[in-house]
Amino acid sequence: MHHEEHLKSSDMLRDIVIGMSDGLTVPFALAAGLSGAVDSTAVIVLAGMAEIAAGSIAMGLGGFLAGKTEQDHYNSELKKEYWEVDNLPEKERDEVRDFFQTLGLSKEVQDKAVDVLTKDKDCWVEFMMKHELGLDKPDPKRARKSAFNIGSSYIVGGLVPLSPYFFIHDAVEALKISVVITLICLFIFGFFKSKITGVNAWTGGLKVMMIGAAAAGAAFGIARLIEAG
C-alpha cells in the first residue's frame, strides 16, 4: 500500500500549505483593510505584526494539539481493540469476517482469512485498527514538527504582504505594492500546491489568488464602512 508512505512524506508539505495559505491571506487582507481606513502605516505595521504573532501561535499550537489529539485518539482506540480482542474475541472475529463478507468473498474464503488474521494478536489488532477504524499509527514527533512547520510558514507568508508597509509611509502607496507582490506570491503558492495535489496548476493558482483578493476586498470594504459610519 504505497499510498500511506506518500501521505507521510507529504505531512510537512501539508503543514506548510496550511500555514502559508492563511499567512499570505489574512495579514494581507487585514493590512489592505486598514489601508482603506487609516493614513499612517505605523498602525498597519502594528496590527499586522500583532496578527502574525497571534496567527502563527494560534495555528502552530492548534497544529500541535491536533497532532497530540490524533496520537491520543490512536492510543485510546488501540487499547480498546486489545481489550476487545482479549475479552470479546468472538465479536472481534465476527468483525474481521464482516470485513471479508462486505468484499463479497465466499463463506469458505472468509473463514480462512479470519483464521490467518486472528492467529497473532498484534496482527489482529493492527488489522482492526487499519480496516475497521481506518487509523494508521501516527508519528510520535508529528505534533511538535507540525507546530513548527505551520507557525513558521505563517510568519514567512505574513511578512510578504506586510513588508511594503515597513518601508513606505503612505498607506495607499504601500497597499499597491503589497497587492502586487502578494497576489503574485499567492498565485505561485497556489500553483505549486495544485501541482502537489495533482489538480490543474494554472486554475489552482488563480483560485488561491482570487481567495486572497476576495478576503482583502471584503476587509477593505468593511473597514471603509466602519470608518465612514
Add this chain to the structure above:
Amino acid sequence: MHHEEHLKSSDMLRDIVIGMSDGLTVPFALAAGLSGAVDSTAVIVLAGMAEIAAGSIAMGLGGFLAGKTEQDHYNSELKKEYWEVDNLPEKERDEVRDFFQTLGLSKEVQDKAVDVLTKDKDCWVEFMMKHELGLDKPDPKRARKSAFNIGSSYIVGGLVPLSPYFFIHDAVEALKISVVITLICLFIFGFFKSKITGVNAWTGGLKVMMIGAAAAGAAFGIARLIEAG
C-alpha cells in the same frame, strides 16, 4: 464499516471546529495586542472587523477549495482506475492480490478473493479506490456547505472577543472583559470539542484556552515592543 458514516455526519462539526477555533483565537489576540499599544477602541474595532471579514472569507473559501479539490482528486483517481482496469487488467489484478497477500492470506485464498472482486468492474474499481488509495466518495455539496459552516463559525467566534470594544471606549477596560469572556468561551469550546473527539474534556478545554491566552499574550507583547521601539 460504521466508521465512515460517523465521519460524514461529523463533517459539519469539524467545519465548525475549524472556523470557531481560529475565530475565537485570532481576533481575540489581535484586539488584545492592539489594546496594549493604542488607547482608542475605534482602531481596535476597525482592525478587528477587518480581520473577521478577512479571516472568515479566507477560511470559508479555503474550505470550499479544499472540498472541491477533494472532489476533483477523487474523480481524477476514479477515471485513472477505470482506465487501468480496462487497459491494464493484469496489473490491477496483481494489486488486488497484493492487498490480500499483505494481510497474510494463503495463495489459494488470495486467488479466490481476486476472482470474486474482479468479476464486476464497478466493484473492482470501488475496491481499488477504497483499499489501494484509501479514498471514499465525497459528498458533492460538501464544498459549499463547508465554506458556509467555516465562514459563519469564524464570524460568530470572532464577534465574542470583539464585542466589549463596541461598548467600552477605554481599550484596557474593554480588554479585561474581552479576556474574561473569550477565555470562558475558549474553555467551553475546547471542552465540547474534546468531548466529541473522545479525549479528556477538562484538559482539552484547558489546552484550547491556553492556546488563546498564548496567542493573545504574544500579540500583546509584539505590539508593545513595536509601539515602544
